Amino acid sequence: MKESKMEANLYCIQCRDETPHVIFYINNRIKNVECEECHRIQGIKIDxxxxxxxxxxxxxxxxxxxxxxxxxxxxxxxxxxxxxxxxxxxxxxxxxxxxxxxxxxxxxx
Ligand SMILES: [Zn+2]
Incomplete structure (x- = not known):
């Protein structure tokens, strides 16, 4: 099982703007997404x-x-x-x- 991360510009609901985000993956599936501006974490439910x-x-x-x-x-x-x-x-x-x-x-x- 591998953890990896990637950066991408995404729209943040809290910043109400497009900001740099860090996307965390487990086995190539998104685990969560964190806004680098406000550090809001969007969790993704994976089993x-x-x-x-x-x-x-x-x-x-x-x-x-x-x-x-x-x-x-x-x-x-x-x-x-x-x-x-x-x-x-x-x-x-x-x-x-x-x-x-x-x-x-x-x-x-
Ligand atoms: Zn944000």
């Missing part, structure tokens, strides 16, 4: 857990069929077992999952 599961599903769907099957049967149980299983998996997956957890934590605060 963070749905994004997270979708991402994991996409990764796992290329893995052996047995794992995919287990994953479909009980996602929560699968996620609990994941750290042990991940030892034999590429380092990158673990790192990305840790990163995703960080993003989710920030988002929930």
């Amino acid at each position: 963070i857990m749905k994004e997270f599961y979708k991402e994991i599903y996409e990764r796992i769907s290329t893995k052996p069929a047995r794992i995919t099957q287990e994953y479909k049967q009980d996602l929560n149980k699968f996620l609990l077992k994941l750290p042990a299983r991940a030892i034999s998996k590429p380092y990158r997956l673990i790192r990305d999952l840790n990163n995703s957890r960080k993003v989710i934590k920030q988002f929930k605060n």
Whole structure:
């Protein structure tokens, strides 16, 4: 899961003018938009857990069929077992999952 940001000039309801805004993204989906003049934050509702599961599903769907099957049967149980299983998996997956957890934590605060 990736966080990124972009700047753009948008119309701010509070400033009643076109001002520089910072747009924050999670996985290329807009999370919120902040006006740089008045710092008004426009939150966008995204289902963070749905994004997270979708991402994991996409990764796992290329893995052996047995794992995919287990994953479909009980996602929560699968996620609990994941750290042990991940030892034999590429380092990158673990790192990305840790990163995703960080993003989710920030988002929930
Ligand atoms: Zn503003």
